[in-house]
Amino acid sequence: MTEQQALWSVNETTSIKTYTLINFRKIPQIQQMSEEAQFEMEVVGNVLPFKTNNYVVEQLIDWDNIPNDPMYVLTFPQKGMLIPEHYDKMASTLRSGADKKEIARVANDIRLQLNPHPAGQMELNVPQLKDGTKLYGMQHKYDETCLFFPSQSQTCHAYCTFCFRWPQFVGMDEMKFAMREGEQLVQYLKEHPEITDVLFTGGDPMIMKASMFSAYTDTLLDAKLPNLKTIRIGTKAISYWPYKFLTDSDADETLKNFEKIVKSGTHLAIMAHFNHLVELSTDPIKEAIKRVRKTGAQIRTQSPLLAHINDDANMWAKMWQKQVSLGCIPYYMFVVRDTGAQHYFGVPLVKAEKIFRSAFRQVSGLARTVRGPSMSATPGKVHVLGVSEINGQKVIVLQLLQGRESEWVGIPFFAKYDENAIWLDDLEPAFGEKFFFDDEFKAKYKH
Numbered sequence: 001m002t003e004q005q006a007l008w009s010v011n012e013t014t015s016i017k018t019y020t021l022i023n024f025r026k027i028p029q030i031q032q033m034s035e036e037a038q039f040e041m042e043v044v045g046n047v048l049p050f051k052t053n054n055y056v057v058e059q060l061i062d063w064d065n066i067p068n069d070p071m072y073v074l075t076f077p078q079k080g081m082l083i084p085e086h087y088d089k090m091a092s093t094l095r096s097g098a099d100k101k102e103i104a105r106v107a108n109d110i111r112l113q114l115n116p117h118p119a120g121q122m123e124l125n126v127p128q129l130k131d132g133t134k135l136y137g138m139q140h141k142y143d144e145t146c147l148f149f150p151s152q153s154q155t156c157h158a159y160c161t162f163c164f165r166w167p168q169f170v171g172m173d174e175m176k177f178a179m180r181e182g183e184q185l186v187q188y189l190k191e192h193p194e195i196t197d198v199l200f201t202g203g204d205p206m207i208m209k210a211s212m213f214s215a216y217t218d219t220l221l222d223a224k225l226p227n228l229k230t231i232r233i234g235t236k237a238i239s240y241w242p243y244k245f246l247t248d249s250d251a252d253e254t255l256k257n258f259e260k261i262v263k264s265g266t267h268l269a270i271m272a273h274f275n276h277l278v279e280l281s282t283d284p285i286k287e288a289i290k291r292v293r294k295t296g297a298q299i300r301t302q303s304p305l306l307a308h309i310n311d312d313a314n315m316w317a318k319m320w321q322k323q324v325s326l327g328c329i330p331y332y333m334f335v336v337r338d339t340g341a342q343h344y345f346g347v348p349l350v351k352a353e354k355i356f357r358s359a360f361r362q363v364s365g366l367a368r369t370v371r372g373p374s375m376s377a378t379p380g381k382v383h384v385l386g387v388s389e390i391n392g393q394k395v396i397v398l399q400l401l402q403g404r405e406s407e408w409v410g411i412p413f414f415a416k417y418d419e420n421a422i423w424l425d426d427l428e429p430a431f432g433e434k435f436f437f438d439d440e441f442k443a444k445y446k447h
């Protein structure tokens with residue numbers, strides 16, 4: 001076993017080393033790159049969040065494949081993530097020797113032009129208690145599921161360059177969703193018996209120490225809420241830092257807490273983010289999956305379809321197959337959201353559906369649990385079913401997998417064929433002037 005392999009073996013205690021704008025130039029592989037390439041990262045990293053770690057750098061990125069390596073593009077800022085106008089603005093600010101305050105001002109100015117809160121997150125999804133208390137640390141968009149953002153999970157082991165939650169990581173404080181009190185969550189669940197699922201999200205809830213995370217889940221379990229059937233945890237820790245479940249000081253406690261949730265009769269669903277097959281290739285990841293599954297938790301997998309990272313049907317097919325062989329359940333292929341660097345990572349809907357179908361055809365029924373491509377748009381989760389022809393007119397066939405109104409779910413609807421559309425807003429109804437949900441949506445949600 002080489003020194004490198006020993007360092008990253010399953011049983012060795014390894015500590016995380018984080019790289020950000022402040023110290024990324026110390027990474028030996030980065031030092032091999034031109035000054036211009038390093039400056040480009042600095043320009044983009046001053047606007048959009050940037051953080052990676054020693055495991056990602058040493059185990060997941062193939063440095064012989066730079067600049068095209070998918071894990072490199074996934075975690076290091078890319079010049080194209082900013083449109084030229086924004087890139088030039090930040091580049092000239094940095095070159096002029098501007099102070100921190102001026103750099104932050106320019107960065108915020110650009111960020112505000114990047115649609116920081118898509119899909120009505122700020123206006124439409126923030127719930128309130130019956131006494132009128134607004135719960136800024138929660139989102140309740142679909143009847144059965146509410147999202148909970150513990151205040152201690154507003155970061156991740158590394159940041160994904162495409163992340164639609166980017167405003168939470170760049171110090172735009174008023175944009176943070178975070179809530180300290182588990183009791184408020186319990187109260188809200190009591191007031192809303194229709195909620196069966198609570199999704200812990202962030203950032204990454206698995207960044208929290210086990211004792212902190214279990215304080216939240218204990219509060220939920222102790223309340224013995226008859227409506228609560230499932231606790232979901234949205235996480236990329238299995239991929240970015242599998243040691244959370246292996247050798248970290250709270251690894252065993254984390255797994256014990258999972259067991260406790262399962263033993264209480266509550267279903268525990270780990271919503272794991274895997275964007276590329278390579279993330280499933282290392283021994284620590286395989287072992288982490290094994291240990292998490294041993295607790296009785298189920299692992300469902302999801303990722304957006306991303307240009308420059310995973311817009312390849314064969315890769316998706318292999319990734320789903322690999323996930324099934326490791327005991328995970330493929331769940332969603334998403335469409336990149338209309339925020340941040342969508343222009344760089346977005347894949348047109350028609351192309352996305354072709355990639356999905358081509359991958360779907362290659363896998364057995366066990367991997368066909370996956371759904372997509374799906375857009376988490378303002379009215380709901382819009383599933384692109386395919387392209388068809390009706391009365392000689394080429395159309396895109398869609399349906400809602402989730403809707404702000406549950407009656408909208410599952411009804412097929414049609415948009416004019418458009419090869420360039422990358423989001424619901426780009427689509428026009430194929431027949432008539434509006435989609436079937438438009439009137440009710442406008443009346444109820446657009447004020």
Ligand code: SF4
Nearest residue numbers: 156159160163203236
């Ligand atoms: S791990 Fe999830 S929340 Fe964190 S940066 Fe990646 S996509 Fe965003």
